[in-house]
Amino acid sequence: xxxxxxxxxxxxxxxxxxxxxxxxxxxxxxxxxxxxxxxxxxxxxxxxxxxxxxxxxxxxxxxxxxxxxxxxxxxxxxxxxxxxxxxxxxxxxxxxxxxxxxxxxxxxxxxxxxxxxxxxxxxxxxxxxxxxxxxxxxx
Amino acid sequence: xxxxxxxxxxxxxxxxxxxxxxxxxxxxxxxxxxxxxxxxxxxxxxxxxxxxxxxxxxxxxxxxxxxxxxxxxxxxxxxxxxxxxxxxxxxxxxxxxxxxxxxxxxxxxxxxxxxxxxxxxxxxxxxxxxxxxxxxxxxxxxxx
Numbered sequence: 001x002x003x004x005x006x007x008x009x010x011x012x013x014x015x016x017x018x019x020x021x022x023x024x025x026x027x028x029x030x031x032x033x034x035x036x037x038x039x040x041x042x043x044x045x046x047x048x049x050x051x052x053x054x055x056x057x058x059x060x061x062x063x064x065x066x067x068x069x070x071x072x073x074x075x076x077x078x079x080x081x082x083x084x085x086x087x088x089x090x091x092x093x094x095x096x097x098x099x100x101x102x103x104x105x106x107x108x109x110x111x112x113x114x115x116x117x118x119x120x121x122x123x124x125x126x127x128x129x130x131x132x133x134x135x136x137x138x139x
Numbered sequence: 140x141x142x143x144x145x146x147x148x149x150x151x152x153x154x155x156x157x158x159x160x161x162x163x164x165x166x167x168x169x170x171x172x173x174x175x176x177x178x179x180x181x182x183x184x185x186x187x188x189x190x191x192x193x194x195x196x197x198x199x200x201x202x203x204x205x206x207x208x209x210x211x212x213x214x215x216x217x218x219x220x221x222x223x224x225x226x227x228x229x230x231x232x233x234x235x236x237x238x239x240x241x242x243x244x245x246x247x248x249x250x251x252x253x254x255x256x257x258x259x260x261x262x263x264x265x266x267x268x269x270x271x272x273x274x275x276x277x278x279x280x281x282x283x
Contacts, residue, residue, distance in 0.1 A: 016160070020156075023163050023164065023167055024163065026170075027163060027167050027170065030167070030170030030171065030174055033174070046178070047258040048258075049181065049183055049261055049262070049265040050265055050269060051183065051265050051269050052183055052265075053183070054181060054182075055181065055182050099182065100185065101180075104258035104261075105256055105257070107254050107255065107256065107257070108208075108251040108255045109253035109254070110257075111257050112253075112277075112279050113279075116187065116279040119187040119188070124186070126184070126185050126186065126187070127183060127185060128182070128183050128185045129180050129181070130180070130181050130182070130261060131178045131179070131180060131181065132179065132181050
């Protein structure tokens with residue numbers, strides 16, 4: 001008399017324990033390294049510097065990005081030098097700060113007019129964006 | 140007749156890991172999709188020279204150190220018309236001048252050719268800050 005059916009297993013069983021370990025490790029890794037932030041600046045290849053200081057939050061900051069081809073962007077919009085000048089003239093020079101983000105390969109002739117406009121608008125708090133590097137300037 | 144022994148229910152609660160694995164995979168996919176590995180940005184203060192007679196008078200009273208960068212491959216570096224082989228040379232030159240000028244604060248003006256890469260201008264600015272000089276400004280005029 002056959003009382004119960006014995007189920008035979010053929011092939012290999014998937015051992016998911018190490019897989020779960022790896023998945024947990026990956027999650028912990030991503031949670032640790034990722035900064036949840038609002039991307040409000042475009043990604044460009046910035047110059048490297050050793051003496052760069054950590055960015056502090058400025059209440060009134062105009063971020064001007066100049067791309068490799070000389071195109072200018074501020075607050076997510078494309079600008080010309082004239083429109084940048086108009087934008088900065090509207091700001092209070094005592095309280096506004098300007099962050100200039102330029103591609104490292106950009107020629108100085110594209111950056112100089114922006115600094116000239118800042119000076120003309122009497123804005124003294126001007127900063128350039130850099131990436132921290134321990135080997136910079138040791139060329 | 141009792142043929143099979145039944146497992147006693149309630150001897151302990153079993154952990155159902157299927158749902159947990161689902162959530163963990165969802166989290167993993169979320170983090171893999173949303174995370175981007177960008178470099179952390181830092182800032183360097185960048186002043187520009189002030190135009191006008193009063194600023195020129197001040198510069199005449201306390202002549203600043205002038206760093207000129209001339210476009211080329213590699214970029215030529217001049218510190219008060221004296222050529223420096225590299226930024227490391229410029230750094231030691233600036234340190235020596237700072238020590239000689241102490242306790243008076245030394246002012247530096249960096250000028251560059253129109254074709255000098257921005258990277259090199261920042262390297263000159265960085266070198267000044269590394270030398271401990273704080274009053275540094277970019278000249279908005281041409282180097283030549």
